[in-house]
Amino acid sequence: MSVLQTAPAVLIRGGDAIEALARRFGVGSRVLVVHGPVGFPMVRERLAAALEHAGVVAVAAPHEGPCRASAIDAHAAAAERERVDWVLGVGGGRVIDAAKGAAQRTRTPFASLPTSPATCAATAPTVVLYDDRGARLEALEGGTSAAACALDPDLLASAPDRLLAAGIVDAWAKVHEVRLTAAGLGAVGATTRAALALVDDLAELLGEHARAAVAAGPGGARDASLLPTRRLVAEAVVVYPGLIGGLAGADAKLALAHPLHDALTHLAGARAALHGEKVGFGTLVQLRVAGSGGHDGSDAARVGAMRAEAAAYAGLGVACHLEALGCGEARSGDALERLVGRAMASASVRNALPGLSHEVLRAAVHEVDDWVRQAHGADAEAS
Structure with a gap:
């Protein structure tokens, strides 16, 4: 027997994908926004405006470096402490995997907003773990697939x-x-x-x-x-x-x-x-x-x-x-x-x-x- 896991459940694409994703979260929902220092500035103002207009409360969770177990622990703790309804990963593969891991740990719906076309992390269910030095340790399979992914082709095309x-x-x-x-x-x-x-x-x-x-x-x-x-x-x-x-x-x-x-x-x-x-x-x-x-x-x-x-x-x-x-x-x-x-x-x-x-x-x-x-x-x- 084989068990296949495909993701995401919903793919939102187009020039208004960010705004559509914000509306999908629902009025009054709380979203943990896991983001990195590189890709996030490209969408910070637009995402903040979209979430505010949709009546969504955003809780920032900065992330730097590889996707590490300690980082997932920290983001999961923030998700539980803030009682969020969604975890959103914004950035490249390392950020998105860290957010994905936190969502899987807390059994919270996960959404991705990739700002980089360098990997397929935004549409893959797997979480790849590294150590603090960036050495790959293991891939966590079988977690929760992304409930939503927002793809803005112009945003991805603007990457270096x-x-x-x-x-x-x-x-x-x-x-x-x-x-x-x-x-x-x-x-x-x-x-x-x-x-x-x-x-x-x-x-x-x-x-x-x-x-x-x-x-x-x-x-x-x-x-x-x-x-x-x-x-x-x-x-x-x-x-x-x-x-x-x-x-x-x-x-x-x-x-x-x-x-x-x-x-x-x-x-x-x-x-x-x-x-x-x-x-x-x-x-x-x-x-x-x-x-x-x-x-x-x-x-x-x-x-x-x-x-x-x-x-x-x-x-x-x-x-x-x-x-x-x-x-x-x-x-x-x-x-x-x-x-x-x-x-x-x-x-x-x-x-x-x-x-x-x-x-x-x-x-x-x-x-x-x-x-x-x-x-x-x-x-x-x-x-």
């Missing part, structure tokens, strides 16, 4: 290029991971088929529009004619991966890309790299090991898939090699062994790639890093 590019790369990881895991399942049910249909549509969308979306610049600053494309892609990388992961379920949504990201977070230098940037390196290694179509037996095809993907990332301004990620120490020695060991310890890796050995993964990490680093250096010299 780096955030959008990281979200695109993270979304590509979902494409490759679900395809690989589903290929190993044999006969698949209707929900996995639905996930794969969304995967195909997402791959087509990103293949056609990702580069133009980044080229447009924040809010279309560099090319206003490409702003509709930027809106589309920014919204897609928030919505699609969350829906795909929910439909694919725990057995089919992860392979090697995310577990390798998780292993990278244990390196101190990785703190400066965004989630999607680290996942991108994991995706390239996965492609080198398994190919793009799932368990591809041709070594040449695997190499070609990895290099094509790396070139696509470079076209978005994302350099997915260890030095660029602040993880140069993992190129050799104990750091490399720990990186490989942590990735191989993941149940997702064992399920998706049952024949993968430490030696093969170690060699793939080396090969991908060397090739991407050299290609990036050549591109830099050419420019």
